[in-house]
Amino acid sequence: MHAFFEATNHYFQQAAAILGLSDNMRVLLETPERELRVEVAIELDSGQIGNFIGYRVQHDNARGPFKGGLRYHPTVDEDEARSLASLMTWKTAVVDIPFGGGKGGVNCDPNSLSRAEVERITRRFTQQIHDFIGPDKDIPAPDVGTDAQVMAWIANEYSKFHGHHPAVVTGKPVELHGSLGRESATGHGVAVVTREYLRLARDRPVDGITVAVQGFGNVGSFTARELADMGAKVVAVSDAYGAVCNPDGLDIPALQQHAAAHRKVVGFPGGQAATNEHLLTTEVDVLIPAALGGVFDAKLAAEVRAGAIVEAANSPTWPEADEVFQRRGIAVIPDILANAGGVIVSYFEWVQNLQHFRWSIEQVRAEQDRRHVESVAAVLDLARRQGVSLRTAAFVLGIQRVGRAKVLAGI
Numbered sequence: 071m072h073a074f075f076e077a078t079n080h081y082f083q084q085a086a087a088i089l090g091l092s093d094n095m096r097v098l099l100e101t102p103e104r105e106l107r108v109e110v111a112i113e114l115d116s117g118q119i120g121n122f123i124g125y126r127v128q129h130d131n132a133r134g135p136f137k138g139g140l141r142y143h144p145t146v147d148e149d150e151a152r153s154l155a156s157l158m159t160w161k162t163a164v165v166d167i168p169f170g171g172g173k174g175g176v177n178c179d180p181n182s183l184s185r186a187e188v189e190r191i192t193r194r195f196t197q198q199i200h201d202f203i204g205p206d207k208d209i210p211a212p213d214v215g216t217d218a219q220v221m222a223w224i225a226n227e228y229s230k231f232h233g234h235h236p237a238v239v240t241g242k243p244v245e246l247h248g249s250l251g252r253e254s255a256t257g258h259g260v261a262v263v264t265r266e267y268l269r270l271a272r273d274r275p276v277d278g279i280t281v282a283v284q285g286f287g288n289v290g291s292f293t294a295r296e297l298a299d300m301g302a303k304v305v306a307v308s309d310a311y312g313a314v315c316n317p318d319g320l321d322i323p324a325l326q327q328h329a330a331a332h333r334k335v336v337g338f339p340g341g342q343a344a345t346n347e348h349l350l351t352t353e354v355d356v357l358i359p360a361a362l363g364g365v366f367d368a369k370l371a372a373e374v375r376a377g378a379i380v381e382a383a384n385s386p387t388w389p390e391a392d393e394v395f396q397r398r399g400i401a402v403i404p405d406i407l408a409n410a411g412g413v414i415v416s417y418f419e420w421v422q423n424l425q426h427f428r429w430s431i432e433q434v435r436a437e438q439d440r441r442h443v444e445s446v447a448a449v450l451d452l453a454r455r456q457g458v459s460l461r462t463a464a465f466v467l468g469i470q471r472v473g474r475a476k477v478l479a480g481i
């Protein structure tokens with residue numbers, strides 16, 4: 071059994087060695103600032119008590135308030151939250167937005183709960199952590215199993231203690247202080263990062279490339295849609311229940327409608343049913359994990375037949391798989407570079423809330439795309455100059471910025 075925080079720190083240590091960081095500095099940067107573990111007990115619809123545990127790990131705030139999503143999933147625990155919080159610290163630094171890193175969630179299965187039960191969990195969790203979050207302290211956002219409605223409940227519950235402060239969470243509904251373009255931001259960003267990587271590193275357009283996407287939730291569905299709109303052929307897509315594929319390319323808008331109606335992609339009339347394993351080993355130009363972490367181990371990495379992997383999910387690649395991909399010459403565009411679109415537009419939502427002003431979708435997209443274009447170019451350039459992988463280069467860039475902020479501020 072792997073530990074996610076250990077894996078994230080393995081990548082951290084590789085970059086720290088290149089930077090020549092002292093042991094003390096490494097410990098300072100690795101260690102989370104604060105970890106909350108709270109009981110989230112609610113009355114279930116049945117009248118029974120539902121016992122859940124909620125977590126919020128605040129990893130680092132040298133560059134700004136802690137920032138990162140909330141996950142509602144049965145696998146949520148301290149280790150996963152720590153690892154994801156640490157990734158947020160490096161991610162916000164790589165794309166140079168004024169936040170630190172945090173992450174959390176509740177170990178529940180929203181698919182087996184009613185909406186009313188999810189609302190009660192969200193309000194109870196907020197009651198337990200409200201003193202530790204806030205527009206200048208720690209700003210949660212959606213992740214696996216949470217959405218704009220959950221963020222609206224958090225903002226509302228928070229306001230009962232602290233007054234009206236919509237900037238306490240991002241990813242809210244557009245009708246309730248959310249930003250245009252936040253819902254699709256991560257998928258849009260993954261598509262732009264893929265385009266920039268292909269343009270700069272392979273001198274190739276997106277038009278005509280073949281793509282497989284694992285996961286068809288918020289990130290996977292918008293990634294597939296945006297890449298298809300750019301002319302890519304999305305030949306396979308999956309969710310927790312199985313995969314569908316079509317060598318001529320899936321009709322993604324029709325698949326989105328099917329998934330909305332049936333809550334799964336399997337059964338889509340425009341493709342053949344397949345397994346997730348088949349999707350991950352199918353021959354494609356770009357393979358995009360967009361579901362949970364820990365997908366690629368060394369054995370699977372040896373069987374992957376993709377030209378490049380773009381990590382829309384957080385932590386899909388275990389370190390031993392990362393080494394296999396490097397040996398086999400399969401480029402991995404790392405999570406902290408590839409999936410930063412969500413937190414970039416969360417930053418714009420926070421700014422809009424603080425300004426009491428709404429940006430147009432054109433302004434959101436122009437500012438978002440600029441950050442992706444700059445960060446992909448910076449990471450590729452650093453990787454080339456240092457002769458390291460894109461993941462190590464991204465960690466070097468992120469750690470350098472956070473370390474510099476810590477040194478300037480003083481301890």
Ligand SMILES: NC(=O)C1=CN([C@@H]2O[C@H](COP(=O)(O)OP(=O)(O)OC[C@H]3O[C@@H](n4cnc5c(N)ncnc54)[C@H](O)[C@@H]3O)[C@@H](O)[C@H]2O)C=CC1
Pocket residue numbers: 212213214215216256284285286287288289290308309310311346360361362363382383384409410412413
């Ligand atoms: N929502 C956001 O803005 C951001 C999300 N991410 C990351 O993207 C990934 C996906 O997040 P969301 O799309 O928000 O979650 P989501 O809850 O909207 O969707 C998750 C998808 O993964 C599928 N899935 C679950 N287990 C699977 C399995 N074993 N095989 C195939 N598919 C499986 C689910 O069926 C669902 O389609 C996560 O790793 C998350 O941390 C990263 C950056 C921002």
Ligand SMILES: O=C(O)CCC(=O)C(=O)O
Pocket residue numbers: 137138139140161209210211212213240241384409410412413414416
């Ligand atoms: O939008 C945000 O603040 C965080 C998104 C997130 O959780 C992530 O990038 O993994």
